[in-house]
Amino acid sequence: MAVYDLEEQEQIDNLKAWWQQHGNLITWTVSALAVAVVAWQGWNWYQGQQAAQASALFGALQQAMVKEDTQRVRTIAGELTEKFGSTAYAPMGTLMAAKVSFESGDAKTARAQLAWVAAHGKDELRDVAHLRLAGVMLDEQAYDEALKELAHKPGPALAAAYAELKGDVLVAQGKQDEARAAYKEALEAQEKDSKDGTGEAGRSPVSQLLHQKLDALGGAA
Amino acid sequence: MFDAVRNNKRIVQVFLLLITVPFAMWGLDSYMNGDGGAAQVARVGDAKITLNQFQQAMREQQDRMRSQFPGVDAKLLDSPAIRESVLNGLVDQQLLLQEVNKQRLGVSVAALQEMIANIPAFQEDGKFSQKRYEEALRSQGMSPVGFEAQLRRDMALQALIGAVGESAFVPRTVVDRVVALQVESRQVQESLISAQALKAGVKLEAGELQKFYDENQARFTLPEQVKVEYLVLSQKNLEAKVSDAEVKAWYEEHKAQYALPEERRASHILLSTDSGDKAKIKAEAEALLAQLQKNPGQFAELAKKRSQDPGSAAKGGDLGFFARGMMVKPFEDAAFGLKEGELSGLVETDFGFHIIKVTGVKAAQPKPFAEVKGEIEADLKRQSAARQFAEAAEGFTNMVYEQSDSLKPAAEHYKLSLQQSGWLTRQGGAAAGVLNHPKLMEALFSDEVIKNGRNTAALEVSPGTLVAARLLEHKPSTLRPFDAVKAEIENQLKEAKAMRAAVEQGEGKLAALKSGKQEGVSWGGSQNVSRMAPGKLDSPALAAVFQVDAGKLPGFAGVELPGVGYALYKVNKVEAGQVDPALAQALGQQLSSIAARAQVEAYMASLRQRYKVEINKAALATKE
Numbered sequence: 001m002a003v004y005d006l007e008e009q010e011q012i013d014n015l016k017a018w019w020q021q022h023g024n025l026i027t028w029t030v031s032a033l034a035v036a037v038v039a040w041q042g043w044n045w046y047q048g049q050q051a052a053q054a055s056a057l058f059g060a061l062q063q064a065m066v067k068e069d070t071q072r073v074r075t076i077a078g079e080l081t082e083k084f085g086s087t088a089y090a091p092m093g094t095l096m097a098a099k100v101s102f103e104s105g106d107a108k109t110a111r112a113q114l115a116w117v118a119a120h121g122k123d124e125l126r127d128v129a130h131l132r133l134a135g136v137m138l139d140e141q142a143y144d145e146a147l148k149e150l151a152h153k154p155g156p157a158l159a160a161a162y163a164e165l166k167g168d169v170l171v172a173q174g175k176q177d178e179a180r181a182a183y184k185e186a187l188e189a190q191e192k193d194s195k196d197g198t199g200e201a202g203r204s205p206v207s208q209l210l211h212q213k214l215d216a217l218g219g220a221a
Numbered sequence: 222m223f224d225a226v227r228n229n230k231r232i233v234q235v236f237l238l239l240i241t242v243p244f245a246m247w248g249l250d251s252y253m254n255g256d257g258g259a260a261q262v263a264r265v266g267d268a269k270i271t272l273n274q275f276q277q278a279m280r281e282q283q284d285r286m287r288s289q290f291p292g293v294d295a296k297l298l299d300s301p302a303i304r305e306s307v308l309n310g311l312v313d314q315q316l317l318l319q320e321v322n323k324q325r326l327g328v329s330v331a332a333l334q335e336m337i338a339n340i341p342a343f344q345e346d347g348k349f350s351q352k353r354y355e356e357a358l359r360s361q362g363m364s365p366v367g368f369e370a371q372l373r374r375d376m377a378l379q380a381l382i383g384a385v386g387e388s389a390f391v392p393r394t395v396v397d398r399v400v401a402l403q404v405e406s407r408q409v410q411e412s413l414i415s416a417q418a419l420k421a422g423v424k425l426e427a428g429e430l431q432k433f434y435d436e437n438q439a440r441f442t443l444p445e446q447v448k449v450e451y452l453v454l455s456q457k458n459l460e461a462k463v464s465d466a467e468v469k470a471w472y473e474e475h476k477a478q479y480a481l482p483e484e485r486r487a488s489h490i491l492l493s494t495d496s497g498d499k500a501k502i503k504a505e506a507e508a509l510l511a512q513l514q515k516n517p518g519q520f521a522e523l524a525k526k527r528s529q530d531p532g533s534a535a536k537g538g539d540l541g542f543f544a545r546g547m548m549v550k551p552f553e554d555a556a557f558g559l560k561e562g563e564l565s566g567l568v569e570t571d572f573g574f575h576i577i578k579v580t581g582v583k584a585a586q587p588k589p590f591a592e593v594k595g596e597i598e599a600d601l602k603r604q605s606a607a608r609q610f611a612e613a614a615e616g617f618t619n620m621v622y623e624q625s626d627s628l629k630p631a632a633e634h635y636k637l638s639l640q641q642s643g644w645l646t647r648q649g650g651a652a653a654g655v656l657n658h659p660k661l662m663e664a665l666f667s668d669e670v671i672k673n674g675r676n677t678a679a680l681e682v683s684p685g686t687l688v689a690a691r692l693l694e695h696k697p698s699t700l701r702p703f704d705a706v707k708a709e710i711e712n713q714l715k716e717a718k719a720m721r722a723a724v725e726q727g728e729g730k731l732a733a734l735k736s737g738k739q740e741g742v743s744w745g746g747s748q749n750v751s752r753m754a755p756g757k758l759d760s761p762a763l764a765a766v767f768q769v770d771a772g773k774l775p776g777f778a779g780v781e782l783p784g785v786g787y788a789l790y791k792v793n794k795v796e797a798g799q800v801d802p803a804l805a806q807a808l809g810q811q812l813s814s815i816a817a818r819a820q821v822e823a824y825m826a827s828l829r830q831r832y833k834v835e836i837n838k839a840a841l842a843t844k845e
Contacts, residue, residue: 047325048325048327051325051326052327052329052330053329055326055327055328055329055332055380056329056331056332058380059329059331059332059335065387087324087325088324088325088326089326089380091384092380092381092384093384095384095385095388096383096384096388098388099387099388099389099390102390103390123827123831124385124823124824124827124828125384125385127827128385128820128824132388132389132390135390135391135392136392138392138394138395139392139393139394155823155827155830156826156830157822157823157824157826157827157830158820158823158827160819160823161816161819161820161823165392165395168392168394168395168398172394205815206815206819209399209812209815211764212399212402212752212767213398213399213402215764215767215768216402216405216767216771218768218769218770218771218773
């Protein structure tokens with residue numbers, strides 16, 4: 001064993017005393033950190049794993065859509081929501097499946113699918129789901145339910161689309177004055193975010209349609 | 222020496238700890254590339270788009286536009302609108318990328334493989350070929366790893382956008398209603414108040430013409446014009462002389478380049494290794510070779526009997542003449558290494574074992590001089606002209622600069638004819654011919670040229686063409702005298718007043734009509750119009766007709782038709798139109814794609830808000 005001079009001996013003693021006092025705390029902190037890091041990595045790995053499987057299903061769904069295999073689209077969408085409901089692929093796939101259901105005339109399934117996205121999706125996808133759900137309800141003449149969906153407040157970018165559909169529902173209900181107000185609100189929102197030119201030619205297709213719908217209600221000008 | 226450290230141990234420790242923290246958290250990278258790369262053009266969430274990335278994207282976009290519209294104006298390619306749209310594209314991509322990462326939208330290996338396998342460029346005979354894949358990527362300067370990473374990313378972006386866009390639909394109720402609006406038919410009559418008819422009655426006040434002239438002088442000002450003389454030094458016009466001796470010398474030196482290559486004729490016997498045991502076949506071939514070495518005369522006979530090359534066997538193994546590069550490498554090496562009549566040993570190729578006999582040699586034949594003389598002469602002339610041009614360009618540029626008060630010395634020295642232009646304006650245009658180049662036009666209207674009477678610099682207006690010019694005559698911008706434009710102004714003012722009168726009259730009549738007084742308006746014949754089939758109505762008139770409330774008929778509308786007058790419309794009847802199912806279906810699809818686009822746009826706008834996009838306007842305007 002080497003011989004330490006006095007100063008060094010003193011330092012070693014200091015160190016020992018310090019460790020006596022703080023050692024436990026440090027050991028615990030380091031262990032807790034290590035556990036946290038491992039848990040975090042594990043969680044990431046699990047999420048990545050889930051996402052990879054969900055992505056394969058999503059790919060299969062896209063293909064089934066191209067092949068117009070309605071049944072398969074529905075099955076895959078069901079699997080996505082049941083097994084991979086926490087991944088972003090679930091609302092994405094379900095939105096796609098809802099279109100297929102709607103177009104094949106299966107309004108009931110379309111409603112269920114869109115309602116799932118409205119409840120479990122986040123941000124824009126949720127907003128889009130409420131909008132489309134209201135559209136399906138409009139076709140089913142469930143006007144009050146449709147208006148309830150549209151009462152959900154979307155991000156500002158979708159406000160125009162919400163107001164327009166609200167106008168469509170109100171027209172179907174025969175409430176012309178309220179419909180007119182809704183279309184005007186849609187036009188305002190639309191023209192605010194897109195820098196439309198003035199006059200017929202400068203209008204985007206969306207605002208052209210809005211103008212037509214508004215004109216058709218008479219006394220709008 | 223380290224006393225300072227020892228005495229201030231605590232301070233040093235704290236300091237060391239402090240500098241460790243940033244390294245641990247952000248790595249060395251943030252020190253190395255802090256802002257060594259480039260200024261940022263935009264910040265998207267946590268990421269930034271650097272000037273380099275932006276400029277790269279600009280170049281790509283410009284290349285695309287150039288290949289789509291050859292001859293497009295360079296200024297247009299660098300316009301603020303294009304810069305903005307390129308940057309927006311980058312920002313959108315970055316936004317999607319961040320959302321993809323946040324949502325963990327990975328793409329599975331299987332999906333990636335399937336995607337790649339289905340790309341036609343990587344297929345051979347309708348099937349994916351690994352070789353083809355690697356070759357195709359290499360020709361684009363990409364590695365499979367890089368390509369796959371990029372494709373994976375793109376697939377994830379596509380999936381995200383597709384989930385919003387491809388899933389859009391429009392309720393049938395809405396489609397039916399929009400279709401009904403398009404085919405709704407209205408029976409209308411028109412009454413036109415023509416401005417032309419009112420023009421004769423318009424009176425102008427005294428002094429009105431003069432006043433208009435004084436207030437709108439810019440309209441009556443002729444632009445500044447110049448007439449110039451100029452010299453064109455063009456590579457095309459340079460007389461390049463090449464002597465026959467030079468051509469001959471070139472020919473002698475580069476004879477090999479102008480020769481027909483050596484050709485050989487050979488016969489062979491092939492024992493295919495496609496099926497069966499290679500060693501056994503080799504032994505067979507060796508036996509055959511030994512037999513041939515004993516009896517060379519049997520070659521044709523044995524070839525007929527034993528060769529497994531169906532093409533040549535029947536001809537006694539004869540392959541005809543071939544040059545280098547036409548046969549597989551080992552075969553070629555053997556065939557070109559033998560003398561005429563000589564027999565090879567066993568030659569192994571991918572096909573099997575060959576025994577080769579060379580039956581003819583055509584040595585390389587130089588092409589006769591007479592045959593290639595023209596070609597060489599043209600080549601040499603081109604080279605010489607380019608050299609002369611390069612030399613002349615420098616001297617020419619210096620001469621027009623140094624003797625800047627005349628172009629004559631340069632004209633004489635380079636034997637160029639001094640040409641004159643017509644009157645030119647700053648805009649140039651086709652009339653300016655070879656002078657129509659933005660830099661040259663700018664120079665022609667500069668003070669140097671106009672006030673100081675100097676030559677312009679020699680400017681390269683197109684590759685191999687230099688132009689220098691100087692002023693002959695200059696017309697400053699001039700105001701046309703009042704008398705010359707008086708009639709023009711009078712006509713203009715009368716038309717404007719007549720138009721105003723027509724609109725006023727029309728609006729008055731419309732108000733009267735709406736309040737129930739129908740007299741005093743003579744209506745034209747009635748016609749049926751719909752949004753789909755507007756007949757003679759132009760779009761503002763059509764919009765006015767369809768704004769009439771169908772609940773209160775007859776209804777009235779009026780619209781100003783610029784340059785014509787004011788049109789009144791009376792809507793007598795509104796009828797639902799016939800719905801053609803094919804039309805309804807087409808419109809339904811159109812509506813759904815409009816909805817898809819609008820929703821994708823809304824999605825992107827929403828991402829922009831969520832991730833906070835900042836654009837550095839100053840950096841965006843930076844030119845390369």
